[in-house]
Amino acid sequence: MHDVPARDAPRRRGGGRRKGGRGEQLMVPEAEFTSYYGRPIVKASPWEVDIPVYLFLGGLAGGSSLLAAGADLQGNAALRIPMRWTAIGAIAVSFAALVHDLGKPSRFHHMLRVAKVTSPMSVGTWILTVYGPAAGIAAAVQALPVAPTALRRSWIGRSGPLAGRIAGFVAAATAPAVAAYTAVLLSDTATPTWHDSHLQLPFVFVGSASAAAGGAGIALAPLSASGPARRLAVGGAVVELAVSEYMEKQMGLSAEPLHTGRPGAMMRAAKACTATGAVLAVAGHRNRAVSVLAGASLLAGSALTRFGIFYGGQASARDPKYTVVPQRERVDAGRPVRSDDPAARPAR
Amino acid sequence: MDRNSFYGPVDPARDAGWVDPPARKGFFTDTSICIGCKACEVACKEWNAVPEDGMSLTGMSYDNSVGLGASTWRHVAFIEQPASSGNQESGVRHDESHANLDVLALAGGQGDPSPPPASVDLGMPLPTLPGAGGEDSSVPFRWLMESDVCKHCTHAACLDVCPTGALFRTEFGTVVVQDDICNGCGYCVPACPYGVIERREGPKNDHAVGVAQKCTLCYDRLGEGMEPACAKACPTQSIQFGDLDELRQRADVRVAELVEAGVVDAQLYGHDPADGIGGAGAFFLLLDKPEVYGLPPDPVVTTRALPAMWGRAAMAAGTMLAGAAMAFLGSRR
Ligand code: SF4
Ligand code: SF4
Ligand code: SF4
Numbered sequence: 001m002h003d004v005p006a007r008d009a010p011r012r013r014g015g016g017r018r019k020g021g022r023g024e025q026l027m028v029p030e031a032e033f034t035s036y037y038g039r040p041i042v043k044a045s046p047w048e049v050d051i052p053v054y055l056f057l058g059g060l061a062g063g064s065s066l067l068a069a070g071a072d073l074q075g076n077a078a079l080r081i082p083m084r085w086t087a088i089g090a091i092a093v094s095f096a097a098l099v100h101d102l103g104k105p106s107r108f109h110h111m112l113r114v115a116k117v118t119s120p121m122s123v124g125t126w127i128l129t130v131y132g133p134a135a136g137i138a139a140a141v142q143a144l145p146v147a148p149t150a151l152r153r154s155w156i157g158r159s160g161p162l163a164g165r166i167a168g169f170v171a172a173a174t175a176p177a178v179a180a181y182t183a184v185l186l187s188d189t190a191t192p193t194w195h196d197s198h199l200q201l202p203f204v205f206v207g208s209a210s211a212a213a214g215g216a217g218i219a220l221a222p223l224s225a226s227g228p229a230r231r232l233a234v235g236g237a238v239v240e241l242a243v244s245e246y247m248e249k250q251m252g253l254s255a256e257p258l259h260t261g262r263p264g265a266m267m268r269a270a271k272a273c274t275a276t277g278a279v280l281a282v283a284g285h286r287n288r289a290v291s292v293l294a295g296a297s298l299l300a301g302s303a304l305t306r307f308g309i310f311y312g313g314q315a316s317a318r319d320p321k322y323t324v325v326p327q328r329e330r331v332d333a334g335r336p337v338r339s340d341d342p343a344a345r346p347a348r
Numbered sequence: 349m350d351r352n353s354f355y356g357p358v359d360p361a362r363d364a365g366w367v368d369p370p371a372r373k374g375f376f377t378d379t380s381i382c383i384g385c386k387a388c389e390v391a392c393k394e395w396n397a398v399p400e401d402g403m404s405l406t407g408m409s410y411d412n413s414v415g416l417g418a419s420t421w422r423h424v425a426f427i428e429q430p431a432s433s434g435n436q437e438s439g440v441r442h443d444e445s446h447a448n449l450d451v452l453a454l455a456g457g458q459g460d461p462s463p464p465p466a467s468v469d470l471g472m473p474l475p476t477l478p479g480a481g482g483e484d485s486s487v488p489f490r491w492l493m494e495s496d497v498c499k500h501c502t503h504a505a506c507l508d509v510c511p512t513g514a515l516f517r518t519e520f521g522t523v524v525v526q527d528d529i530c531n532g533c534g535y536c537v538p539a540c541p542y543g544v545i546e547r548r549e550g551p552k553n554d555h556a557v558g559v560a561q562k563c564t565l566c567y568d569r570l571g572e573g574m575e576p577a578c579a580k581a582c583p584t585q586s587i588q589f590g591d592l593d594e595l596r597q598r599a600d601v602r603v604a605e606l607v608e609a610g611v612v613d614a615q616l617y618g619h620d621p622a623d624g625i626g627g628a629g630a631f632f633l634l635l636d637k638p639e640v641y642g643l644p645p646d647p648v649v650t651t652r653a654l655p656a657m658w659g660r661a662a663m664a665a666g667t668m669l670a671g672a673a674m675a676f677l678g679s680r681r
Contacts, residue, residue, distance in 0.1 A: 033639065034637060034639045034640050035639055035642065036415075036425060036427070036639070036640065036641060036642030037406075037408045037642075039414065039415055039642055040543060041542070041543050041639070041642060041643070041644050042538065042540070042541060042542070042543040042644070043417075043537050043538060043540065043543040043544075043545075043546055044537075044538065045534055045535075045537055045538040046534040046537055046546075046547045047534055062668075063668075063672075066668070066669070066672040067672065067675075070672055070673070070675065070676040071676075073676070074676060101533075101534070102531050102532045102533055102534075102558075103530075103531065103532015103533070103534065103547050103548075103557075103558030103559055103560075104530070104531045104532040104558045104559065105531075107512075107529075107530075107531035107532070108531060110512040110513075110514070110529055110530075110531045111511050111512055111531065111533070113512055113513055113529070114511070114512065114513040116508075116510075116511065116513070117658075118354075118508040118509065118651055118654060119508065119509045119510060119511045119535070120509070120657075121509065121511035121533060121535050122511035125511060175668075176664075176665035176666070176668040176669045177661075177665050179665070179668055180661040180662075180664045180665040180668065181661055183657075183660075183661060183664070184654075184657045184658060184661045187650075187653075187657050188509055188539065188650050188651060188653075188654055188657060189505075189509075189535075189538035189539050189650055190505065190538060190539060190540060190541040190543075190647075190650050191538045194538075195650055195653075198653055198656065198657045198660070199656065199660055200660075201660075202657075202660045202661040202663070202664035202665075203660075203663075203664045203667065205664070206664045206665065206667060206668040206671075209668065210668060210671060210672070214675075228672075228675040228676045229675075231674070231675040232671060232672055232675040235671050235674070235675065236671070239667070239671075313538075317538060320639070320642075323644055324639045324644070324645060327644055327645040327646035327647070328637075328639065328645045328646075330645075330646050331645050331646050336623070336624070336646045337623070337624040337646055337648045337652075338622045338623060338624070339355045339356035339357065339621075339622050339623075339626065340356075340622045
C-alpha cells in the first residue's frame with residue numbers, strides 16, 4: 001500500500017527547495033534538488049525492529065563464542081561457561097527475530113535451496129547454519145554435570161566434553177564471519193546511508209560485537225576471570241568509536257540521517273554508552289558492581305549503534321534527497337558511473 | 349568470481365546460463381507521445397490479477413497510484429510544468445481575473461494549513477482556442493506523462509541479492525519472481541536502485557501477500573509469443589515492446605527527430621549498456637531530467653561494489669579474530 005503524503009508533509013515540486021523538516025539543525029547546507037512530489041525513489045526495506053535486534057544479538061553471539069573458545073584454551077571455566085550460554089541465547093533469539101521478519105516465515109527453509117555469493121543473506125544463512133548448531137552443542141554440553149546419571153554415563157555423556165570443545169572451536173572459527181557479514185547485508189542495497197558506509201561498516205560492526213561480548217563477559221564472569229573480556233571490550237569500543245567517526249566523515253551527505261532525528265539521537269547515545277562502558281571497564285577491574293555497570297553500558301552502546309545505523313538507513317531511503325543529490329552531482333560533473341570508464345571502478 | 353559479471357555490458361540470458369536464448373525482449377517507452385490514459389495500468393492489473401493499491405486522491409496532478417509497488421506494476425506519472433514543449437503553444441491562458449495567479453504554486457500549496465479564499469477557483473488552466481486570448485496571455489505550460497515499469501536490468505540487484513532463488517533471469521533476459529519460492533525476506537526491496545519491487549502487504553487470503561511482487565514483463569504471454577498486456581493496450585504506442593536491439597535503434601532515431609524539432613531536453617534513459625546497471629531492458633525517452641519523473645539520475649547496481657564489501661568484511665573478521673587472540677595473550681586471565 002502506498003502511504004499518501006500527509007497534509008502537512010513538506011511538498012516538493014519540480015525545482016522546489018527542501019524545507020529543513022522536523023526542526024532539526026542540519027549539518028550540511030541544504031541541497032537543492034528535484035523530485036517527483038517529494039516521493040522516495042528507492043524503497044526502504046520492509047524490515048522492522050527484528051533486524052536491528054538481530055544485528056546486535058548476532059554480534060554479541062559471535063564475540064561470546066570467541067571469548068568462550070579462548071577461555072577454553074586457557075582453562076578459564078569461569079569465563080567460558082557464561083560466554084557459551086550467552087552465545088547460544090543470543091543466536092537463538094536473533095534467529096527467531098530473523099524468521100519472524102519474513103513475509104512467509106513458514107518458508108524459511110527456502111533459504112537453503114541455493115547458495116549464492118552475490119546474496120549476503122544467503123551467505124549469512126549458511127554461516128549461521130554452521131555456527132548455530134556448533135554454538136548450541138558447545139553450550140549444551142555444559143549442562144552435562146547436572147544431567148541425570150544415566151545420560152552422563154551414556155556415550156553422549158562420555159563424549160560430551162570433547163564434542164563441546166570441538167564445537168566451541170568451530171563456533172569460534174565462524175564467529176567473526178557472523179559478526180562481520182551483517183555489515184555487507186546492509187551495505188549491499190541501494191539504501192544510501194547503508195551503501196555509502198560499505199568500506200567501513202564491517203569494522204564498526206566487529207568493533208561493536210567485540211564491545212558487546214566483552215561487556216557481557218565483564219558483567220557475567222567473576223573479576224578474577226574476566227581479564228580477556230575486559231581487553232576485548234575496550235579494544236572493540238575503541239575500534240567502533242574511531243571507525244564510526246571516520247566513516248561518518250567520508251560518507252558525505254548520506255551521513256546526515258545518522259546525525260538527525262531519532263537515528264541521530266540513537267547514534268549519540270550509542271557513542272556515550274560505549275565510551276562510558278569502556279572507561280568503566282578499565283576503572284572497575286577491581287570492583288564487581290562497576291564491572292556490571294560497564295558491561296551493561298557496553299551492551300547498550302552496541303545495541304544503540306545497530307539501531308541507529310538501521311533506522312538512519314531507513315530514513316535515507318525515504319527521502320529522495322539522499323538518492324538524487326549525489327547522483328545528480330556525478331552526472332553534472334560529467335562523471336556518471338560507467339563500465340567503460342576505468343576511473344569509475346568501485347573502490348576496493 | 350568474475351569481477352566483470354557485476355557490471356558492464358553482457359547478454360543477461362546467456363550470462364545466467366541459458367543456451368541459445370531468444371533475442372532479449374524489452375520496452376521502449378516513448379513518454380513524448382504518452383497521453384496519460386492509464387490503459388497500461390489497467391491492462392496490467394487485469395491480466396495479472398493485481399489487487400487494488402489504495403483508493404486515495406493524492407493531489408499529485410492526475411496521479412493517484414503514486415508509484416510502482418507490490419500492487420502497481422505499471423505506474424503513470426503526471427508532472428505539470430510552467431514550460432513549453434519545444435516550440436508548441438500551450439493553448440493555455442490565464443483568465444483575466446486570475447491574471448496574477450500562479451496555478452502551479454496554488455496546486456502545490458494544497459497542504460498549507462490556511463485554506464485558499466473561497467473566491468479563488470481550483471487553479472485549473474483554461475484551455476482556449478489558439479489566439480482567442482491574444483498572443484500575450486498564452487502562458488507556457490506542459491504536462492509530462494510517463495508510464496513507469498520495472499527496468500529488467502542487465503545487472504539486476506534484486507536478483508543478485510535474493511537468497512532463495514525466487515527471482516530468476518528468464519530466457520528473454522527479463523527478471524521474474526516465483527511466487528511459490530519467495531519467502532518474503534524483503535532483501536530485494538532495498539536492493540533495487542529504482543524502488544520498483546516491493547513485498548505485498550494485506551489480508552492473507554491473497555497467495556502473494558508477504559511475497560515480493562513486480563512486473564514480470566508478462567512472462568506468461570511472452571512464452572506464447574504474445575506481447576505484454578500493457579503494450580497491447582497502449583493506444584499511442586508510447587509503450588513499444590520488442591527485441592531490445594531493435595528498440596534501441598528506433599529510440600535513437602526518435603530522439604534525434606525530437607531534438608531536431610526543437611525539443612532540446614529529449615533524452616534517452618536506461619538505453620546505454622555501459623551505464624551503472626548495464627543497460628535497462630525497459631528504457632525510456634524523457635523530456636526532462638530523470639528525477640523529475642521520480643527516476644534516479646545515475647542508478648548503479650549495488651552488487652557492483654560487492655567484491656570490495658566482501659573484502660572489507662573479511663579484513664574486519666580477521667581483525668576481530670586477532671583482537672580476541674590478543675585479549676588472551678599478555679596475561680593468563
Ligand atoms: S528495476 Fe529493480 S526490480 Fe526491476 S530488475 Fe532492476 S533491480 Fe530488479
Ligand atoms: S523477498 Fe522474495 S524475491 Fe525478494 S529477495 Fe527475498 S526471497 Fe527473493
Ligand atoms: S509487462 Fe505485463 S506485468 Fe509488466 S507492466 Fe506490462 S502488463 Fe504489467
